[in-house]
Amino acid sequence: METKQFRTMAEYRQDLTEDPARGIWDLIVAGGGLTGVAAAVSARRLGLRVLLIEKAGFLGGAPGTMLINPFMPYSTTVDGRRFELSRGFFSELRTMLKELGGYEDGREDIHEEYLKLALDRLVQREGIQVLFHTVLCGIEKDGETIKSVQAVTKAGVLTFSGRYFIDATGDAALAVMAGCPYHLGREDGLCQPMTLCFRIGNVDIPVFQKNRQAMQEKYRELQKEGKIRNPREDVLIFNTLVDGVLHFNTTRVVKHDPTDPFAVTEAEMIAREQMFEMYDFLKNNCPGFEHSQLLYSAGEIGARESRMSDGEYLLTETDLRDCVKFDDAVAAGNYDIDIHNPEGSGTSHYYFPAGTWYTIPYRALQPKNADNLLVAGRCISSTHEAQASYRIMPIVTTLGQAAGTAAALAAKAGTGVKQVDVRLLQDTLKENGAFIGI
Numbered sequence: 001m002e003t004k005q006f007r008t009m010a011e012y013r014q015d016l017t018e019d020p021a022r023g024i025w026d027l028i029v030a031g032g033g034l035t036g037v038a039a040a041v042s043a044r045r046l047g048l049r050v051l052l053i054e055k056a057g058f059l060g061g062a063p064g065t066m067l068i069n070p071f072m073p074y075s076t077t078v079d080g081r082r083f084e085l086s087r088g089f090f091s092e093l094r095t096m097l098k099e100l101g102g103y104e105d106g107r108e109d110i111h112e113e114y115l116k117l118a119l120d121r122l123v124q125r126e127g128i129q130v131l132f133h134t135v136l137c138g139i140e141k142d143g144e145t146i147k148s149v150q151a152v153t154k155a156g157v158l159t160f161s162g163r164y165f166i167d168a169t170g171d172a173a174l175a176v177m178a179g180c181p182y183h184l185g186r187e188d189g190l191c192q193p194m195t196l197c198f199r200i201g202n203v204d205i206p207v208f209q210k211n212r213q214a215m216q217e218k219y220r221e222l223q224k225e226g227k228i229r230n231p232r233e234d235v236l237i238f239n240t241l242v243d244g245v246l247h248f249n250t251t252r253v254v255k256h257d258p259t260d261p262f263a264v265t266e267a268e269m270i271a272r273e274q275m276f277e278m279y280d281f282l283k284n285n286c287p288g289f290e291h292s293q294l295l296y297s298a299g300e301i302g303a304r305e306s307r308m309s310d311g312e313y314l315l316t317e318t319d320l321r322d323c324v325k326f327d328d329a330v331a332a333g334n335y336d337i338d339i340h341n342p343e344g345s346g347t348s349h350y351y352f353p354a355g356t357w358y359t360i361p362y363r364a365l366q367p368k369n370a371d372n373l374l375v376a377g378r379c380i381s382s383t384h385e386a387q388a389s390y391r392i393m394p395i396v397t398t399l400g401q402a403a404g405t406a407a408a409l410a411a412k413a414g415t416g417v418k419q420v421d422v423r424l425l426q427d428t429l430k431e432n433g434a435f436i437g438i
């Protein structure tokens with residue numbers, strides 16, 4: 001494999017002192033989740049010099065940091081045949097993962113270690129500069145134009161200058177620092193619950209499957225008796241690609257603000273108690289778990305929802321239910337509006353009829369008060385209800401591709417991101433395999 005070496009700290013300093021222009025990136029992407037990687041790769045392939053900063057020590061975001069698995073559904077049926085709505089870079093990602101053994105046709109489970117490896121190789125091959133263990137902590141802005149970002153790194157706080165920026169942090173962290181308007185969760189400020197995902201190994205899975213229904217009944221019985229404190233209405237379990245290992249997306253912490261460090265700390269501790277409660281319950285009550293072993297939990301509690309940009313267009317539940325086909329559509333989806341109750345028990349769903357899909361307009365990626373910034377991923381401009389559908393991994397990946405492509409077109413034209421020729425953006429996305437829904 002041909003790889004491009006990353007720069008050293010000494011080379012970075014040399015660039016800045018000898019030729020300050022070389023220290024200005026065409027594009028800086030904050031957040032190396034699936035959104036950020038899709039954005040970085042798409043922009044790089046269109047010729048930009050890209051810096052991708054990520055607070056973790058790997059790429060991929062939620063599947064690695066929060067142990068999220070599997071890919072939620074991203075297809076519908078048209079003329080009796082499977083019709084994929086998330087394509088382009090997302091299809092490429094599935095192929096890369098499959099080649100490594102981290103994904104199989106016919107099931108949507110992903111192995112996060114193979115994902116990390118696939119993305120490492122990809123960014124090296126493409127010549128994208130990545131910085132791990134680098135936390136965005138400030139910005140410098142001149143009027144509506146962001147000039148640079150500051151980040152806490154292993155070498156202290158460094159400043160990185162850029163011409164364009166993409167906020168792929170999931171929390172709209174860069175947009176908030178840039179003074180762009182945003183909101184948190186639904187109208188009363190509550191967000192979908194947070195969940196600490198975990199894995200249990202050495203499960204006799206055929207025996208568990210036979211007894212799955214009885215397990216759910218027992219769970220509800222003990223919950224009614226107050227012996228289970230987790231407010232979730234049932235036990236949410238997925239398979240994994242590893243023999244005997246099950247994935248649990250079932251802890252539930254409500255009424256904790258995912259952007260408040262005190263609340264998040266408390267949420268981690270509550271969720272950990274729930275994980276042990278769940279493991280005890282399964283081991284002591286459920287056939288198939290007699291010899292099971294608790295393996296590990298995610299390094300970070302999972303936030304389904306937090307801050308969302310209030311951008312040039314606010315995508316709503318009505319837009320989704322009406323399957324509006326926006327003129328400036330850049331992505332499409334039909335995952336159900338899947339709302340885990342922000343206040344306690346229960347999960348509501350609105351399922352889209354077969355053969356239908358909604359679109360996501362480019363304006364929802366454009367924050368107000370900034371002319372060289374795009375917001376992509378789970379924090380684009382939308383309501384709580386709309387976010388409950390497009391937040392899944394396949395769709396956010398397509399939003400990343402759209403943002404990276406738009407930044408590259410803006411750079412080529414020398415304009416702000418809001419002046420991008422939308423037809424050219426749509427054509428470029430289609431040329432690169434994307435389905436934009438119109």
Ligand SMILES: Cc1cc2nc3c(=O)[nH]c(=O)nc-3n(C[C@H](O)[C@H](O)[C@H](O)COP(=O)(O)OP(=O)(O)OC[C@H]3O[C@@H](n4cnc5c(N)ncnc54)[C@H](O)[C@@H]3O)c2cc1C
Nearest residue numbers: 031033035055061062072135136170302303304377378393
């Ligand atoms: C509990 C839970 C269960 C879910 N289940 C599923 C599922 O089964 N299937 C599915 O498809 N989707 C699921 N989702 C949704 C999906 O995983 C996420 O919405 C999606 O992965 C978000 O992608 P993203 O790239 O926008 O954000 P993220 O994946 O969160 O990536 C953001 C990245 O930015 C980095 N970052 C954040 N702040 C900073 C900063 N200040 N400086 C530097 N880096 C920063 C983070 O470390 C992270 O890597 C689930 C989500 C949760 C929380």
